[in-house]
Amino acid sequence: MKNYFKKITLITFFLTAVGASFAQLTQTKRLEFIQRNDIEEENLLIPLKEKGVLLMQSKVEPFHQKSTFEFIKFDSTLTQVWKTSFIPEPDYDLIKTYRNERYIFVLFRKVGKNEISVLRVDYETGDKTYAEGNLLTSMDIEHFVVMKSKAYIGGKYNDRPVVVMFSFFDYTSKVLPEIHSNHLVINELDVDEHGEFLYLMLKNDRTCQFIVKKYSYEGKLLKTLSLGNRDTTPITGEILNIDKENPILVGNYADGxxxxxxxxxxxxxxxxxxxxxxNFADLNNFFGFMNAKREEKIKKRIKEKKQKGKDVKLRYRLFLHDIVPSNEGWIMLAEIFYPEYKPPQGSGSAVWNNWRSYRINGDVYNNFRYSHAIICGFDKTGKLLWDNSVSLKDIESSELNAKVQITQQNDYHILAYPDEKLIRTAVIKGNEKVKNLENFDIKASSETDRIVDVARTNLAAWYGHSFLAYGYQSVKRNNELANTDVFFITKLTYTLKEDKE
Structure with a gap:
């Protein structure tokens, strides 16, 4: 499980054994929440499969005079089930969220202080629990995960990494051992809930090594692994538990x-x-998203370099998704992106595109272009079975997050991603492209309403033949002079039709 907007779930489609059956999308229901201009509002959507969906809304008044957090549970028809609110103590800001199969956890911190608090909300009932504690150090918080009754908070203090373990039972805190060293940066925190282990991944920026530390639930260091060198260095990592007794570390690597x-x-x-x-250069279809002539030209150039004994290195910025289980084993999905900076323009809904900035190697960006997605299928032993790629048509986003959703039915994989008002889809079968599907248009609540501006559209799988599109739009109402800014959630349902070609 990952925190903040990073969770990837599956969209369900069906394909027949004789020929491919393709799904036609229908928009069945839409909810709208009017956005106020006098406060800061943010929305986090958490699909809960057949159990419904949870919406967390944060509303912060000017000068942080007051913050209100509302949690609204909807059932599978987008009918409200329950609603609850939480108002943190004055000067407490939201820092991170983490969610597992039963709860959402919200981490708050008192401005300029070491005091923290963690709110836990039960998906099923809306019941809340609240725990207060202390970080023990004035650290900068970058990571937050929860396992059972303990939270693990990672970050840095005096430019050195630190992880604090906070207990919800007795409200005590403890700094994990053998972390606070020079030249180390925390890359990721991950939990193995089956074995009750915490995995801490660090990068040594002097030796370029990738270091994995394994801790017990109580915070005892059990094992340390150093991976890579200056020629091949892991730069991301995720723990995969297909075989629960033999965890696998997967990610992407660089040189130096x-x-x-x-x-x-x-x-x-x-x-x-x-x-x-x-290596990207060893994949069969890394350039399969291009037109055939251009793909053939690049592959020929790579082949000629290899025949001359030269190393072929293709370097890209990659957004790596959570690993997706499959019938054969697991799927690795990633998107190639290019960061940009765009100065804020105008006011009102135009500022949506500049709502957040991201720091990458010291540089600040607030806009990203996605060129294509890479999909690799592995068996349960980690052997690469197939690879493919799909063009993302240089879609833009003010958020650096996962765009593509994937599901498997029989031997087919269906990919879908949002592009403003459209949902674009494609079908692959291992190394083969099967078919590009129709582009589906997201519609307003009524025929008299018109969507005039779109920002931060996201797609999330839900259950059965349905998934959710959600984001921010500016809507022109009938007989209203001013546009209305809304956060929308819409249910999209697939019906089947067989391709007769």
């Missing part, structure tokens, strides 16, 4: 201390197996 990925890696943590590196 670069943040630009060269490919993927797979490493079994409980075995003395050699780490497996998969």
């Amino acid at each position: 201390c670069s943040s630009l990925a060269l490919g993927f890696y797979v490493d079994y943590l409980n075995e003395e197996s050699k780490i497996q590196y998969i």
Whole structure:
């Protein structure tokens, strides 16, 4: 499980055994929440499969005089089930969220202080619990995960990494050992709820090594692994528990201390197996999103370099998704992106596109272009079975997050991603492209309303044949002079039709 907007779930489609059956999308219901101009509002949507969906709304008044957090549970028909509110103590700001299969956890911190608090909300009932504690140090918080009754908060203090373990039972805090060292930066915190382990991943910016530390639930250091060197260095990592007794570390790697990925890696943590590196240049369909002539030209150039004994290095910025289980084993999905900075323009809804900035290697960006997505299928032993790629048509986003959703039915995989008012879809079968589907247009609540501006559209799988599109739009109402800014949620349902070609 990952925190903040980072969770990837599945969209369900069906394909017949004889020929591909393609799904036609129908918009069945839409909710709208009017956005106020006098306060800061943010919305976090959490799909709960057949159990419905949870919406968290944060509303912050000017000068942080008051913050209100509303949690609204809807059932599978987008009918409200319950609603509850929470008002944190004065001067407490939201820092991070984390969610698992049963709860959402919200981490608050008192401005300029070490005091923290964690709110827990039950998806099923809306019941809330609240715990207050202390960080023990004036650290900058960058990571937040929860396992059972403990929260693990990672960040840095005096430019050195630190992780604090906070107990919800006795409200005590503890700094995890053997972390606070020079030249180390926390890359990721991940939990293994089956084995009750915490995995801390660090990067040494002097030696370029990727370091994995395994801790017990109580915070005892159990194992330390150093991976990579100046030629091949893992730069991201995620723990995968297909075989619960043998966790796998997967991610992408670079050369030297670069943040630009060269490919993927797979490493079994409980075995003395050699780490497996998969170079982008060795994939069959890395350039399959291009037209055939351009793809052939690039592949020919790569082949000629390899025949001359030269190393071929393709360097890209990669947004790596959570690993997706599949019938064969698991799927690795990533998007190639290019960061940009766009100065804020105008006021009102135009500022949506500049609502947040991201720091990447010291540079600040607030806009991103996505060129294509890479999809790789692995078996349960970590062997690469197939690879493919799909064009994303240089879509833009003010958020650096996952765009593409994926599901598997039989031998087919269906990809879908949002592009302003459109949902674009494609079907692949292993290394093969099967068909690009129709582009589906997101509609307003009524025929008399007109969507005049779109920002931050997202797509989330839900349950069965349905998924959710949500985001921010400016709507022109019938007989109203001014546009209305809304946060919308709409249910999209697939029906099947067979391709006769």
